[in-house]
Amino acid sequence: MTQTRPEFHDAIVTPADLDGLPTGFFDRFVVNLHPTSGTAPSVLVGCGLHPVRGTVDGFAVLVTPTEQRNARFYTELAATDWSSCGPLSWEVVEPNREWRLALGDNPTGMTFDVTWRARAPYWWGTVDVDNPSGGTTSFDHLFQSGLVSGTLTVDGDTTPVDGWYSQRDRSRGLRTMAGGQGLHIWYQAQFPDRSIGFLLVERRDGSRIMLEGAVMHTDGTLDDIVDVRHALVLDDLDLRGGTVEVTTASGAVYRVGCDGTAGGGFMAGAGYGGHHGEAKGVDHVEGETWELGSVSQRTLDSSLTDRLATFDWDGTAGSGIFELALSRSSSYSYVSTL
Template sequence: MAITQEPSRVFHDPLVGPEQTGLPDGFFDRLMFNLHPVDALSPSLITGFGIYPGKDTADGFVVVSDATEQRNLRFSTVLSATERDGAGPLRVEVVEPNRVWRLRLTQNEIGAEFDLTWRARTPAWFGEIAVTNASAQRTSFEHLFQSGHYEGSLTLDGTRVPVDGWYGQRDRSRGVRTMSGGQGLHIWYQAQFPDCSIGFLLVETRSHDRLLLEGAVMGEDGTLDGIVDVRHALEFTDGLDLVGGKVAVSTATGRTYLVDADARAGGGFMAGAGYGGHHGVSQGLDHVESDRFPLDGSVSPRMLDSALTDRLCAFTLDGVAGSGIFEFALTRSSSYRYRPSLR
């Protein structure tokens, strides 16, 4: 398997419209936003929406975690019956491409509602990832992530919480992605600090070889410093849950960032968002479902249909406190054991 990455010149931020015809059957166009306080580890909110034109399907999710419980809401519908601006109770709007989005969630069965405006605080990292593999369909997708601040409010069980100034990272991806099997460690790391966001995607094989590394240190001053190396020393439970650990991030300008993460807050299990292979699966018109996970240690990545977890963490960099999402997944293959690369 050979992987190449070339920087994209322009990222078309709105979701593709119905005028885009002839797309591959596996084509998707997806967005994801997270939302959390600058100086606290609760609540954590993650929401996403995606369209799959070849399957005439649109779906989305909302995951809300607090100190004791994770609430999950999933919804799906027929794409041709929508304006491509959301599904179920979620609506998304590009107010200004690559700068401002509006997200709205109306009343639903998990008791969460919001009216949010996300504004960019850093430039975006974006590129095109091409994967040559043995499958008949070539993997090629655009990928973007970018840090921002929020305005608006989040309502939980009737209690309105202002979110002005809260951190939030967004992720956009579009294309055909068939990377599966053989992965040992997956990390999507978004550490938010007052002057920058450190964001990268790292994937290693079960034999601990690097399969993919992309990302940048995105500065509030408009700078974008590409990441060229990441080493890690992490601690996981027997249930494959992350306790915490350090990463050393090296950039194209020669800087090294040694960041420590405390991941004990709990929650963010993305099985609740449909990441166990449910995205893009047609469930007919206006399908909505929900469930809840207790955060008392009885739920772990090992027992869910996806080990992927988006954990809200406390980060520390040179004595400066930060917060953000540390997305991780370890393979459940018995042949794999996590191995640190940072000594």
């Protein structure tokens, strides 16, 4: 199968796009980068524009073998050029094919100047969900595997990152999903010639709310994912490992093992506890460092974790992000489907 959808509108929203936008409209990107093997360091950055509210927020997260360093940036859109937020700036050099990202001084002690280039076709679609609490979630969603080039500096030590894996996520619209969710997985397993990417959300009773994604091959083939089953190994709400089985529209079946014991990736450090879009004035910067083991999905204001994991698919090694959130409600218990 090949990409048949129209081109995704990759450019970030501009002042010329404001007419008729609903109050909750957002336009967000998230990019992670990491070596093609191993589980450190893991870098996650992102930014969201909320044009009707007049706010913009960004984040940078660095995970090392021993700690997670967080920085969050907030400002007013009127105080920016709509292509930066605090120390983070971006440029869409060629839509869906090349981005430029730069991070200046911030509380993590990490800076970088990198170019992201696509290594496989992207998957995108429109997510429409009627929420039990009222309202409808409707947003365009894209994810894509790439490689980066450039440099990463941590505490004054500069490292070339040429050839590191990098996954990006783009979303735009209204995202108001709340209540009733049990399991959330955003899965990006990178292998030398393909990327397995999907978003799976299940209710607390195990029924499926949504499944979207594809196996994205470096030869340009895009094979939609039609089913996912999982058997996760957990420590309370934390991922330790497990197996995911993916079935595609072409009939291919991928049974992929995962080691998620590296730790870190707590997205509460990126503002995912409900703080995106908040108005905190011009050029507000905050952050902290967590020693791994000192915080958990129970103690933070979000259970969402973007864990850099290693994968094994029939003896082929891979790495990437296993994003996981499990409900903290006493009415929910994880149940394997594999």
